[in-house]
Amino acid sequence: MMKQNKYDDNDFFSAYTSMPRSVKGLEGAGEWHAFQRLLPNLQNKQVLDLGCGLGWHCRYAREQLARSVTGVDLSSNMLQMAREMTDDSSITYIQSAMEDVAFPDRAFDVVISSLAFHYVASFERISEKVCRYLKEGGNFVFSVEHPMYTARNEQDWHYDEQGNRLHWPVDRYQAEGLRDTPFLTAHVTKYHRTMSTYINSLIRAGFRIDAIEEPMPSVEMLSKLPEMKDECRRPMFLIISARKS
Amino acid sequence: MMKQNKYDDNDFFSAYTSMPRSVKGLEGAGEWHAFQRLLPNLQNKQVLDLGCGLGWHCRYAREQLARSVTGVDLSSNMLQMAREMTDDSSITYIQSAMEDVAFPDRAFDVVISSLAFHYVASFERISEKVCRYLKEGGNFVFSVEHPMYTARNEQDWHYDEQGNRLHWPVDRYQAEGLRDTPFLTAHVTKYHRTMSTYINSLIRAGFRIDAIEEPMPSVEMLSKLPEMKDECRRPMFLIISARKS
Structure with a gap:
């Protein structure tokens, strides 16, 4: 199956690179403060970033004195x-679908991924691969769109006639699989899966769960951008920190 | 604070004892097949059931050859x-709020609880207590109403004007705490907490997560009771299996 690569559509990519998280980097991402808190000490570590996009996390890992960082992404626009x-020179970018890339067993101390796995058909397969690539005791920290957020194709609030956000609608939660969702200039294909699938796939692959987060925007961000208070009404992201055990 | 004890209100109790799960026991409970699957082998085990209600799980544990079973519940109606x-004689019922009951350290091999912890203010405290009561490697398996289900006071579908169920509304997810919810003949007070609070409290108390389930009705139940198909549109229950590690 052809892997989706909307980021090499130039209109879409141009819209993506105008988002706060692309312009400002990690500080422009509402969930970064929670993701950062779950990361282990990166000093001297060999780090892999699956779905590295514009490389913000790769560069952050090097600022934290990671020994080497490998970023994998499917999009040549992104990697360029x-x-x-x-x-x-300690950061290597590889253009590949993350399902296809291969590394030696126990090649990394830490594997991270930010908002990429909801584009991947089998999270089970990803979990097994990452577990193989990690050294014993190595850390796997990743974010995805929250299962409550991906359940419906629409991925939007339910509004009243005046356009007020009434609540967040959930439906088809147990029907895992493809979702066709509007994002920026296009419709993108995502995979909805349940919270239990994320957690149980990790455990079955050989991970121990260290923590999960359903982050809210930071107090600082809430005071600067009051419209973000709706982000407390339902979780948009899920972050999981697991360890090979 | 006075613990809520609606089950000793006779009208409420009479409505409760008419529910399928009260009349038919475990087979009448839509989530039982998933709960049962997560239970360890109970043979020769010392089992504690927190919020044991009518004692169905206690008697099941003895059928599975548990050595002894202790059931705790606040309601004298229930225990009678x-x-x-x-x-x-190997089943002991104790009338107490589960927050107040105390046992020696490492007194049990298995602690179970069915749909009771959403009545308890602090799940953190429960996790710590249960961890103390368990032997090393002991199992903790419990069900609660799903965080997606408890978020709003109403705990109900969003309907169109013809009364059709449009979707399940979520709101106030990040605002943990009291919810005042209609149930049977009364309003009951429940505590909403997030998925991350359930999981992280267990891990911090000293548990390792073995599996989580967001159960759907069994195929058999779906074919007998077609109206239960809506239960696949959002999860009503969360079951967690954890181990003292």
């Missing part, structure tokens, strides 16, 4: 811009 | 009926 923003 | 249905 990542390379332009990176001046560091 | 449980005792009437029980003819087994």
